[in-house]
């Protein structure tokens with residue numbers, strides 16, 4: 001792999017310009033340097049270097065594996081301090097950072113290269129203090145130090161360096177260049193991934209299951225009193241392993257097993273939030289906006305005929321269609337507010353994943369001037385696929401009835417690049433990994449004619465992707 005001297009000189013010059021600009025303007029400057037490097041695979045990049053960046057790394061793979069982004073280290077971090085203005089604050093901070101950056105990108109038409117902000121927001125704006133989510137709090141975003149983007153069969157390497165008004169010493173610059181070369185040499189294609197040891201079988205702790213069914217029953221009672229129309233209630237499942245969980249192996253299993261899902265992983269200190277979700281919240285490509293209504297579910301059939309029957313039944317099932325329609329109405333309304341024009345399918349289609357079928361209605365639009373991806377996230381989250389209808393009543397029911405703290409589960413997670421394109425998904429089919437423990441989450445849309453026992457069975461199906469990837473297949 002060519003880690004060339006020419007690049008080193010260019011980077012050094014760029015850092016010096018960054019330091020000068022930072023000094024002159026008395027604010028931090030991000031210097032971003034993009035190279036096209038054949039043969040670096042985003043996953044390979046993560047697994048070869050993760051031991052040196054255990055506290056800050058992320059991985060993203062879209063549902064068609066068209067775009068893979070992997071990041072290591074944090075050039076800068078944005079924490080959410082003011083929960084009420086979280087979308088606006090992150091958006092403004094990002095805008096400012098981009099305006100103040102120096103970017104050397106010979107490939108300006110390529111999405112997801114150069115400075116990229118990756119991260120997520122917690123599901124609820126009212127978060128109880130919880131030990132489980134101590135490393136994520138209300139959400140976290142960071143610009144990686146090193147990043148690989150795989151798109152359209154090409155590989156790009158981005159390096160982001162923060163220059164402060166205090167300047168940078170010669171040794172620091174040398175150190176940065178050394179680190180870059182080390183990482184690139186490590187990421188060599190011959191360095192094939194191997195699971196270190198087979199994961200031990202976990203002890204799966206299914207606590208509060210009958211209590212959860214009771215809570216769902218109580219919620220249905222309230223829905224029947226017209227308190228709300230729909231609420232999504234979730235439960236947690238704890239897995240305890242003998243040894244520390246191999247996160248790279250888990251990521252690899254999700255990639256192998258959940259072919260048409262978005263695969264995401266976000267590490268903050270010793271914790272990793274990871275999952276394989278089928279659900280896009282919003283994607284921005286210039287002014288083109290895409291969202292997806294994904295709600296209403298049926299398990300896969302055991303035979304092909306059975307599977308076809310399941311799909312047909314789902315497409316005609318009143319309860320599921322009703323549950324789905326709340327999501328369609330809400331996303332359509334949000335798009336009508338933020339877009340100049342919109343289009344959507346007239347009736348739901350089927351989206352099929354390894355374990356489950358969903359009702360699915362894509363929605364598209366052309367954004368009004370100056371609308372950022374964060375404006376869309378703010379308006380869309382939480383859709384009734386994750387919260388309920390009406391939103392605020394549903395949120396209160398979730399706070400009252402759920403038996404765990406959602407944290408980042410079901411929240412928006414994703415990325416935005418320096419040209420303000422990006423994508424956010426809803427972080428379901430997910431879990432939090434800490435040392436030997438995994439906490440998984442799964443929920444269901446509850447409406448007036450829901451059956452609590454059937455909803456419980458549906459959560460089992462939704463736990464399967466994470467359970468299988470972790471080797472704890474109690475619900476197969």
Ligand SMILES: C=C(O[C@H]1C=CC=C(C(=O)O)[C@@H]1O)C(=O)O
Pocket residue numbers: 232234279294295296297358384385386410428429441442443444445446462
């Ligand atoms: C809340 C979850 O799923 C949502 C997304 C798709 C279908 C759903 C449903 O059919 O209930 C849920 O609304 C979850 O998987 O944890």
